[in-house]
Amino acid sequence: MVMVRISDDALAIACGADAVADAFARAGATVERVSSWGMQWLEPLVEIDGKGFGPATADDVAAILDGSSPLGIGVIAEHPFIAKQQRLTFARAGKTRPTELADYEATGGWKGLARAREIGAEATVEEVVASGLRGRGGAGFPTGIKWRTVAAAVADQKYIVCNADEGDSATFADRMLMEGDPYCLIEGMAIAGLATGATKGYIYVRSEYPHAIAKLEEAIRRSAHLVAPFVLEVRVGAGAYVCGEETSLLNSLEGKRGEVRAKPPIPALVGLFGKPTIVNNVLSLAAVPYILAKGAKAYADYGMGRSRGTMPIQLAGNIKHGGLYETAFGITLGQLVNEIGGGTDDGSPVKAAQVGGPLGAYLHPDQFDIPFDYEAYAAVDALIGHGGITVFGEGADMAGMARFAMEFCAAESCGKCTPCRIGSVRGKELIDRIMARVPRQRDTLEGLPQMHNAPTAPRSLEDEIVLLEDLCETMKFGSLCALGGFTPYPVMSALKHWPEDFGARQSLPEAAE
Amino acid sequence: MRDAKADRLDEIIASHSRREGPLLPILHDVQAEFGCVDEASKRQIALALNLSRAEVHGVVSFYHDFTAEPKAAPVLKLCRAESCKARGVEALVDGAVAAASERVKIETIYCLGLCSVGPNAMIGNAVHARLDAPKLEKLIREIA
Numbered sequence: 095m096v097m098v099r100i101s102d103d104a105l106a107i108a109c110g111a112d113a114v115a116d117a118f119a120r121a122g123a124t125v126e127r128v129s130s131w132g133m134q135w136l137e138p139l140v141e142i143d144g145k146g147f148g149p150a151t152a153d154d155v156a157a158i159l160d161g162s163s164p165l166g167i168g169v170i171a172e173h174p175f176i177a178k179q180q181r182l183t184f185a186r187a188g189k190t191r192p193t194e195l196a197d198y199e200a201t202g203g204w205k206g207l208a209r210a211r212e213i214g215a216e217a218t219v220e221e222v223v224a225s226g227l228r229g230r231g232g233a234g235f236p237t238g239i240k241w242r243t244v245a246a247a248v249a250d251q252k253y254i255v256c257n258a259d260e261g262d263s264a265t266f267a268d269r270m271l272m273e274g275d276p277y278c279l280i281e282g283m284a285i286a287g288l289a290t291g292a293t294k295g296y297i298y299v300r301s302e303y304p305h306a307i308a309k310l311e312e313a314i315r316r317s318a319h320l321v322a323p324f325v326l327e328v329r330v331g332a333g334a335y336v337c338g339e340e341t342s343l344l345n346s347l348e349g350k351r352g353e354v355r356a357k358p359p360i361p362a363l364v365g366l367f368g369k370p371t372i373v374n375n376v377l378s379l380a381a382v383p384y385i386l387a388k389g390a391k392a393y394a395d396y397g398m399g400r401s402r403g404t405m406p407i408q409l410a411g412n413i414k415h416g417g418l419y420e421t422a423f424g425i426t427l428g429q430l431v432n433e434i435g436g437g438t439d440d441g442s443p444v445k446a447a448q449v450g451g452p453l454g455a456y457l458h459p460d461q462f463d464i465p466f467d468y469e470a471y472a473a474v475d476a477l478i479g480h481g482g483i484t485v486f487g488e489g490a491d492m493a494g495m496a497r498f499a500m501e502f503c504a505a506e507s508c509g510k511c512t513p514c515r516i517g518s519v520r521g522k523e524l525i526d527r528i529m530a531r532v533p534r535q536r537d538t539l540e541g542l543p544q545m546h547n548a549p550t551a552p553r554s555l556e557d558e559i560v561l562l563e564d565l566c567e568t569m570k571f572g573s574l575c576a577l578g579g580f581t582p583y584p585v586m587s588a589l590k591h592w593p594e595d596f597g598a599r600q601s602l603p604e605a606a607e
Numbered sequence: 608m609r610d611a612k613a614d615r616l617d618e619i620i621a622s623h624s625r626r627e628g629p630l631l632p633i634l635h636d637v638q639a640e641f642g643c644v645d646e647a648s649k650r651q652i653a654l655a656l657n658l659s660r661a662e663v664h665g666v667v668s669f670y671h672d673f674t675a676e677p678k679a680a681p682v683l684k685l686c687r688a689e690s691c692k693a694r695g696v697e698a699l700v701d702g703a704v705a706a707a708s709e710r711v712k713i714e715t716i717y718c719l720g721l722c723s724v725g726p727n728a729m730i731g732n733a734v735h736a737r738l739d740a741p742k743l744e745k746l747i748r749e750i751a
C-alpha cells in the first residue's frame with residue numbers, strides 16, 4: 095500500500111488538491127492530508143516516501159504511481175527552496191497533519207508551554223524580551239516589552255488577542271500557520287496568557303479564510319484540556335480591511351464598527367472591553383513556543399542588527415517560484431526576488447517589487463541590494479510590514495498601481511480621521527487628472543470677485559504633482575493609523591521611481607523628500 | 608405579532624448570549640440564515656442586546672459582509688488586490704462581467720491569501736486559483 099501525502103492547505107485546494115487526493119484514494123493509495131511545504135508553484139504537491147511530484151492533477155496519478163511521471167522534483171526536504179531556509183516558526187510545514195495532536199507532540203509540541211509553566215510568568219516574559227522578537231504584523235514593536243506592560247498592569251481580567259486579520263495582498267503566512275500548524279499558535283497564546291495573567295484569548299480571523307477558521311476551531315476543541323485554565327475563542331471578521339489595525343480590531347471584537355481608536359491609551363493598558371490586552375500577530379505568537387522551548391539565545395542568534403530571529407517571507411505576484419520562505423533577517427531583496435523566486439512568472443524583466451502589502455513602498459530593481467531589516471527599510475522610506483513581497487513584471491502600470499493605492503484606501507478607510515477619509519478620495523482624483531494629463535481648471539467659484547486670492551491660472555501638470563506630494567505629506571503625518579498614514583508610501587515610491595508611467599517628464603522633481 | 612423568523616432570530620441571539628461582545632457573531636449567523644440583516648432583525652437584535660437601533664445599523668452598514676437586502680444573484684468574488692493585478696486579473700474583468708450578465712454577480716474582493724497563484728476567486732467558501740479567461744468563464748457558467 096502506497097502512502098501519499100497531499101496538503102489540505104487552502105492554496106493547494108484552490109489548485110485542485112482534493113481531486114488529486116480522491117484520485118489517489120481510488121487508485122488504492124492511502125492518502126494523508128498534511129500541511130503545505132510552501133512551494134506554491136508546485137501545488138498540488140504529492141509526496142511519496144519523501145519524494146515530491148508537482149504540480150499534479152488527477153490525470154497524473156497513474157504515472158506518479160508507476161514511476162513514469164515527469165513531474166518529480168526529487169527529495170522535497172533537499173529541494174534548494176526548502177534546504178536553504180531557516181525554518182523555526184514553520185518547522186512543521188509539510189511534515190504534520192494540521193489538527194493531529196499526536197503529530198504535534200511528536201514534533202516537539204507543548205515543550206514551550208511546559209517550560210513556561212516551569213519557570214513562571216516573570217521569567218517567561220523576560221525570555222521573550224531577551225529573544226529580541228518584534229511584532230511580525232508590521233509595526234515591529236518589541237513583543238516582550240508589550241508583554242511586560244500587560245503583565246505589570248493590575249486588573250481583574252486581561253486578554254490575549256491574536257490578530258489574524260491578514261488583509262494585505264502578498265501575505266499568507268498567517269493563513270498557512272493557522273491551517274498548517276494551529277497548535278503552534280494555540281501554544282503561543284497559552285504562553286502569553288500564562289506570562290501576563292490573562293485567562294481568555296481571542297483569535298480574530300478574517301472571514302475570507304474559512305479553511306483557517308475551521309482548522310482553528312477544531313484545534314481549539316481538541317487542545318482545550320492542554321491549555322486550561324486558558325480559554326480560547328475564534329472570532330470571525332466581516333470583510334473590513336481596517337480591522338487588521340489593532341484598535342479597530344478591538345472595537346470589532348467588542349461588536350462595534352471597526353473604527354480606529356486614538357492612542358494613548360495603549361491597548362496594553364486599556365484594550366479589549368477596557369482591560370489590559372496583548373494584541374499580537376499570528377507570527378509573533380507562533381514564534382514564542384520555539385523561544386521558550388529552545389531559549390531566547392537560540393532565537394536571537396539569527397538575524398541582524400535590531401531585527402532578531404527569522405522572518406517568514408512571502409513571495410507572491412508575478413513570480414516564478416512563489417511561496418513561503420522563512421529565513422533570518424539580512425537577506426537582500428534581490429536574492430529573494432531573483433535567486434529564490436526565480437524572477438517573474440511570465441519571463442519579463444522585474445519592474446518593481448512591493449514589500450509590506452498595499453501600504454508598502456514599491457522598490458525599484460536598483461534598490462534590490464537592500465537587506466531585509468526593519469531599520470534598513472525605514473531608511474529608504476519603505477517597510478517590511480508583514481514580510482509580503484509582490485513582484486511586478488514589465489507590463490505593470492505603476493501610475494495605475496499608485497491610483498489603486500488611493501482607491502483601496504478610500505474603499506477601506508474607517509472614516510474616523512479626515513486625512514484618510516477625504517485625502518484618499520482626492521488623491522485618486524488627482525492621480526486620475528495626472529494620468530489623463532488634464533490638470534484642474536478654474537471653476538466658477540474661483541472666478542468670483544470675492545475669490546481674488548485664488549490663483550488665476552489653471553493648474554499645470556507640475557502643480558498637480560506638487561499637490562499630490564503635499565496631500566501625501568498630510569496623510570502620512572495626519573492620519574490616525576497606518577491605513578491613511580502609509581498609503582503615501584506606494585504612491586510616492588511609484589511617482590519617484592517610475593515618473594514616466596505618470597506621463598511626466600523624466601526630470602520630475604525628486605518626490606517626497 | 609410574532610412570526611417564525613422572529614422566533615428563529617431569538618434562538619440565534621440566545622445561542623450567543625454567553626459571549627462577550629456578541630453582536631458580530633449574531634450578525635454573521637443572521638446573514639447566513641436569512642441572506643441579509645433587515646430592518647426588523649436590526650430592531651430585534653438591538654432590543655435584545657440593549658443597544659439602540661442606530662448602533663446596530665451602524666455596525667451592519669460598516670462591514671462588507673453584512674447586507675441590508677438579500678442578494679439578487681449568486682456571487683463570485685474576484686480578487687483584484689496587488690498580487691492578482693500583477694498576475695493579470697484586470698484583463699479578465701470585462702469578460703467575467705459579460706459572462707455573468709444578470710445571472711451571477713461579480714464582486715471585488717481584496718485578497719484571499721493565495722497570492723502566488725492568482726488570479727483567484729471565491730464562490731461561497733470554495734476557492735479557485737490559477738484562473739484565466741476560459742477557466743473563469745467556466746466557473747461562472749457552473750454557478751447554480
